[in-house]
Amino acid sequence: MKNKSFLFISCDEAKHICDKAQYNEATTWEKFKLNLRYLWCHITRAYVNRNKKLTKAVKSSKITCLKNSEKQQLKEVFHEELEKQHH
Structure with missing residues (x-):
């Protein structure tokens, strides 16, 4: 089993934390480790920057x-039409 570093995380873990941070689900400790990796890893920097652009665009x-009421109405019409086709 590989010994994980206390401070340094893998690129995959950084991407996962970045995604969590985007939805305000990352802990302060995770954000710290992400920022540490961000400083020296160009792949992590690129991923974080793309996520920021995507979030801003959305x-x-x-x-x-x-x-919800419109969805329910559409669902009812859909079921009515299905019933008509089966009879």
Whole structure:
């Protein structure tokens, strides 16, 4: 079994922590280790920067979703049409 370093994390672990941090699910300790790796790893830096751009794009988009009531209405219409086709 490989001995894991206390401070230094793998690229895969850094990516996982980056994803968690994007959703505010990373601990302070995880963020610290991510930032430590960020300082010297160009792959981690690129991944973090892409995640930041993606988050910014999603937050600034003008995407609208159906309301729950609209989803329910659409579901009911769908089931009614299915019933008509089976009879």
